Amino acid sequence: MWLKNFVNGLKQIPNFMKDIFTWGDGRRSKRNFTIYDLLNLKGKKKLTQVNCGNEIEVQAAVEANIDLLICLGRDIKMIRANAPHHFITGAILEHEYYTKDDLLKASMMTLENGADAIYTSKNPHVVEYLAKESVPVMAHLGFIPVKSSWTGGIRGTAKTSKEAYKLYQQFKDMENAGAVLVEAEVIAGDVLTEISKRTSMVTVSLGSGNGGDVNYLFMCDICGENEDLPRHAIQYGNLLSFHQKIQNERVNSLKKFNIDAKKNNFAKKNNTVSITKDELNTFLKKI
8 A cells, every 4th residue: 555655646746757758869868847847836836946067066956956957058968968867958148149040050959969948038039939949948037137238237127016017018928929937037026926926937036036936046156156145145055165275275285386396306206207227327328
């Protein structure tokens, strides 16, 4: 009976590994979440997401049981190799591709290389163009750093009813364009909570409170790798102090080497290949 209950329980776990076929070569693989899962979990279960930029970071995220990963599109092969079963979004940045055709080509390549969705901060017309080709898109609304000049600089959004309603309309435009997920950055928390209830998109909150479907922070902020944290960031570690200690040790070691090397005092006998005196004398007679 316990085994039957256990199996039935597994069937009810939304993030139990699902079999899929990958983009491109159509290889069979497994994912902790699928697009279908994310849409069905909306409003029911809080998920987490972090960004990863190297093997150490992605391995840490996997070990920490982070639900979703996001990385630069150009890094997707490396990230996928270290997180073979995670749902991963590949980010294609605003300046990397200028036309929607170029973006579509880059999106398909990123999906073929292992991504499950594509991030873009492009407008709804471009998102619709990708969505019509069945590209799962994570859009971006609220504060968009590369577009901050249009919104009056680095600032939060939806702090007035006028801003909040305009943002709501932008959410509906992205939803109608076919976006599956949306990064909601530095939006008034209460506003995102209400908008998230009224959109089918999976809302990924970055500095917008707990009202989104997914809570997202940069790994460097979580782990405390920067001196100046943005207001929305929450620091759980202090890697900066370790980095500083490592750098100090590196500098001190280099200084010692520099001094010894200039005094011809660094290459000790056990650090150097030796030759017997007889062999050395024989050599000297030949030159």
